[in-house]
Amino acid sequence: MAARRGNGSIVEVSRLSASYGGPIVLENIHFRVEPGLKIGILGPNGGGKTTLFRVLLGELAPLRGTVLVRGSCGYVPQTERSRLDYPVSALDVALMGTLTRIPWWRRPRRTERLQAFDALGKVGMKELADKQFGALSGGQRQRVLVARALVQDAQLLLLDEPFSGLDSSSAERLSALLDQLTAEGRSILIATHDVEQARAWDLVLCLNRCQVAFGQPSKTLTRWVLQATYGGAIVAFSGRESGQAQFIIPPHHNDTS
Numbered sequence: 001m002a003a004r005r006g007n008g009s010i011v012e013v014s015r016l017s018a019s020y021g022g023p024i025v026l027e028n029i030h031f032r033v034e035p036g037l038k039i040g041i042l043g044p045n046g047g048g049k050t051t052l053f054r055v056l057l058g059e060l061a062p063l064r065g066t067v068l069v070r071g072s073c074g075y076v077p078q079t080e081r082s083r084l085d086y087p088v089s090a091l092d093v094a095l096m097g098t099l100t101r102i103p104w105w106r107r108p109r110r111t112e113r114l115q116a117f118d119a120l121g122k123v124g125m126k127e128l129a130d131k132q133f134g135a136l137s138g139g140q141r142q143r144v145l146v147a148r149a150l151v152q153d154a155q156l157l158l159l160d161e162p163f164s165g166l167d168s169s170s171a172e173r174l175s176a177l178l179d180q181l182t183a184e185g186r187s188i189l190i191a192t193h194d195v196e197q198a199r200a201w202d203l204v205l206c207l208n209r210c211q212v213a214f215g216q217p218s219k220t221l222t223r224w225v226l227q228a229t230y231g232g233a234i235v236a237f238s239g240r241e242s243g244q245a246q247f248i249i250p251p252h253h254n255d256t257s
C-alpha cells in the first residue's frame with residue numbers, strides 16, 4: 001500500500017502491521033507526526049512500543065502497510081545493563097552517532113570528535129566526556145545516548161522509556177532537554193508507562209498490539225481508552241481536589257525487565 005507524504009510531516013505510518021515471523025505483534029497502526037512535537041507512546045508490557053520503534057528505524061520490515069520517516073532517526077534504547085562493561089567513554093558513545101555519516105573505511109576525525117563533544121555539551125555532559133560509559137549513572141547514560149542521537153542530526157528521536165529509573169532532578173533535566181529539542185523543530189516519540197507525564201505532551205499513541213487511540217492527551221486519555229490499552233489493570237479513584245475520576249496504572253507496568 002502506498003502512503004502519501006503529508007504536508008511537512010516528519011513521520012507517517014499507514015495501516016502498519018508487524019511480526020517477528022510468528023504472531024502479529026502490531027496491527028493496523030496509523031498516525032502522522034508534524035515537526036516540533038512530543039508524542040507519548042503508551043501501552044502495557046508487550047504492547048508493541050519497542051517493536052514500533054524497530055519498524056521506524058528500519059530494523060524490522062512491515063508485514064503490511066507503510067512507514068515514511070523524513071530525515072534520520074535517532075534512537076535511545078531501553079536500558080541494557082548487559083552492555084555496560086564495555087570499556088568505552090561517554091565521548092566514544094556520542095561519536096558512534098557520526099558513524100552513519102562517514103564512509104565505513106574512515107575513522108572519525110577531529111571534526112566528528114568536535115561534533116560529539118558539542119552534543120555532550122548540549123546535554124550537560126561535557127565534563128564527563130572521558131568517563132567510562134558504564135560507570136555513569138542511569139540519568140547520565142540517558143543524556144549521553146541523547147547526545148549520540150543529536151550527533152546523527154536526527155529530526156526524529158525515539159526514546160524508549162528514557163525516564164525509568166531516573167530520580168526527579170535527572171528527570172527534570174531530561175524533560176528540559178526534550179523541550180529544547182522540540183523547540184528546535186525535532187519531534188520526539190517517547191515510550192513510557194507514565195500516563196500522568198504523557199498528559200503534558202502534545203500527542204499520545206495508545207498501543208495494545210493494535211492502535212487503541214491517537215490524539216491530544218486531554219481528548220484521548222479517557223477511561224475507556226485507558227481500559228482498552230491496559231486491560232483490567234487500571235484503577236480508578238476520585239481526585240481529592242478536583243472530584244474528577246483519575247486513573248493509575250499498577251506498578252508492575254513500570255517493570256521493564
Ligand SMILES: Nc1ncnc2c1ncn2[C@@H]1O[C@H](COP(=O)(O)OP(=O)(O)OP(=O)(O)O)[C@@H](O)[C@H]1O
Binds near residue numbers: 020046051
Ligand atoms: N526479538 C523478538 N522476537 C520475537 N518476539 C518479540 C521480539 N521482541 C519482542 N517480541 C514480542 O513482541 C511483542 C511486543 O514486544 P515489545 O518489546 O514491542 O513490547 P513493549 O511495548 O516495548 O513492552 P515493554 O513495556 O515491556 O518494553 C511481545 O509479545 C514480545 O514478546
Ligand SMILES: [Mg+2]
Binds near residue numbers: 051191
Ligand atoms: Mg519496550
